[in-house]
Amino acid sequence: MNLNRRDFLKFAGATTATAALTSLPIKAEATEHFTGHPDRKGILVDTSLCIGHNCRRCEFACAKENYLPTPDKPPEDASVFDQRRRTHPDQFTVINRFPGRSEDMPVYAKKQCMHCDEPACASACLVGAFKKTPEGAVTYDASVCIGCRYCMVACPFDIPTYEYNSALHPRVRKCTFCFETKLKEGKAPACVEACPREVMTFGKREDLIKVARQKIARNPDKYVDHIYGEHEVGGTSWMYLSPVPFDSIGMRTDLGTTPYPELTRNYLSAAPLVMAIWPSFFLTLYLFNKRKDQIAAEENGKHKEESA
Amino acid sequence: MKHLLAFTVLFALLLIGESSHAKSGPNNGCAECHVCSNPTLSDPCLRGCPRSRATVEDIKLGPDRILINEIEVEYDAVPFAHRLHAEMTAMDKGCQNCHHFQEIGGITACKNCHPEHIAEENLEQPGLKGAYHRQCLGCHQEWSHDTSCEICHLKKGSELAEPQVKSGPGSRFAGLNEPVKRVWNSTYGGGTVVTLHHRNHTEKYGVECAACHHAEGCAVCHAKKEQTTQVRHSEEALHAICNSCHAEMSCDQCHLKSEALEFSHARTGWPLKTYHERLTCRRCHGDNHHFTKPSTDCASCHKPWDTTTFKHERTGLALNETHLETDCAECHVGANYTVAPTCNSCHDTDITFPASLPGNRTR
Incomplete structure (x- = not known):
C-alpha cells in the first residue's frame, strides 16, 4: 500500500476521532460536579463596615497568630493606604483603601486567600501540596512542595507568595484560615476574632450566603446586589459584600463561575490518551509502511533480475 | 377553693397583662413588632419596633454616664457619656439613633439583645463587641477620622476618669465649628437679604440647638474637616424654623435691603458694660418667649444686697x-x-x- 498525503490525513483524523470518542467516558467522569464538603465554614466580609485607618487589627492579629513579623507601619500611619498592597511571605492579609461613594467614605477591602471550593492552586500542584479540607480551608504542606510555584501562576487572586529570600528551605506562603490553631476546632480565625466592628462573620458557608442575601434585601441602597465569592470560580469560602461595584475595590470580576480546575480537566484528561496511543499508532503505521516498501523494493529487485 | 381563687386571680392578671400589651403596641398592629403571623412565647419573631420620637424630657430620664465593662480584654471600661449623646440625638431621631430595637414598655440596653459571642443560629445579629463598635465608630469615624482606641477606652490599670473625648456643650469638639452668622439671598419682592446671627442665638439668646435642628445626622454639625458647616434647608423648612419663634414678625423685618446689624444692647439706650455684657439675655430678661424690660433698679436683680457685705x-x-x-x-x-x-x-x-x-x- 502506498500511503499518500490524503490517506495519511484520513488516518490521522480517524485516530483523533477515536481518541476523542474513547476519552468521552473520562470526560463525563471529570465533569461530575463537586458540590463541596457539606457544612464547610466560610467568612462573610462586609466591606461597608471596615474602618481601615487606625485599626488594621486583622493584619496585626494575623501576624501574631502565624508568627510573622509585626507589620512595619503602625495602625495610625495612614501612608500604608497610599499604594495598593498585596500579600507577602511575611503578611498573609492586607487592607487596601479604595474610593467609595463619596470622597469622605472610602471603602477598605481586606485581601487574603479566598479558600476556593475547588482551588486552582491545588489542581496545578504537581505533588498535591495543597488540599481543600472538609472544614473549608485550603492548606499547604511545605514538606512535599518542590518549589515549582505553579500554584502562584494558577491562582486567580494572586495570593500564594514565595520565600525568594530563603536559600535553603523556601516555602510558598499564604493565609491558612488558621486551620491548625483555630478552624480545626471549629473556632473563627484570628483576624475575625480581632475585628472590633465584626466586619467578618464566621459560620457555615451556606448560612453566610443566607445572611448576605438578607443584608442586601434589607439595605438595597447600601450594598451592590452581589455576593462576591458565592459563584466566582465555582465558589469560595471567603465572600464579600460591598457598597460599590467589586471591580472598583480591586476584585476581579472577569473570573467567571467555572471552577478553575474544570477549565483544564477535559483537556488534561485527553493528554495521557494522546501520549499513549499516538506514538504506538504512528510507529505501527511507520513500520507497516516501511515493511511494505521493503517488500515492494525486494519484489521490484527480483522482478528486474528476472526480466534481466 | 383556695386553688380556684388563686387561678382566677392569675387568669385575670394574665388577661390584663395581655390587653395592655396589645394596646401598648403602636396602632395596635401586631405586624409592626412581630414579623410572623403567629408569634409565640418561644418564638416571638420580633423586629425593631417603630417608636415615637423621644422628647427632651424622655432623654433627660436616661442615665448620665454608663460604664461599659462587659467584655474587657485589652482595655479597661469605657465611661460612656450617655446623657450628652442622648441630648445630641434630640437633633436627629432621638433615642432610636442608637436603640434601634424597642421592646414594648422601655428602652433596651445593647447587652440585652447582643450576645457576647455571635450565636451560630443567628449570624446576622452582631455580637456585643461588634454592636458597640458599630454604634460608636459610625460617627467617631465620620467626623475626625480619629479612631484610635484610647479616645474611648481607658488603658488597663488607669484611674477611672473621663476618657479623652472632650465633651460638654460649647466645646468645639470634632470639627464642630458654629457659624457666627448666615446670610441668605431670597427672591422676596421687598428686601432680598436675610441675616441670621447664629452665634448670638445660641450664646446670647439661649436657643437650644434642638429647637431649630431636627432630623439631622451628626455629621451635619460635626464636619470632618475644620470648616464652618453649611446646613442646607429648603425654603419652607427655613421659614418654619424662624417662625417657631418669630411668627408675629412681618416679612420686611427679616428680609432687608442689606445685611442686618448684630444686636447691640446700646441701641436700646442701655449700653452694657464689662460684666453685664457677658451674661445671656435670659439672666436679666427672664425665660419668657418675649423679653420684657427689667427694672433699672440694681436691687431688682442683686438680692440680697447690703452695704456691709458688698465687695x-x-x-x-x-x-x-x-x-x-x-x-x-x-x-x-x-x-x-x-x-x-x-x-x-x-x-x-x-x-x-x-x-x-x-x-x-x-x-
Missing part, C-alpha cells in the same frame, strides 16, 4: 484701705449708683473720678 472689687475697682472704711453715700451721693461718684465730699475739686482712683482697677 467693691466685684465692680472692677478694689478700694484702698482708706476708702474701704468710707461710707458708700460719701461718694455715691443719694445712693444713686448709676451715675459717676463724686469726690468733693472729702477732697478738693482738683481730685475727680475717674482721673484719680480710690484704689486699683482689677480688670
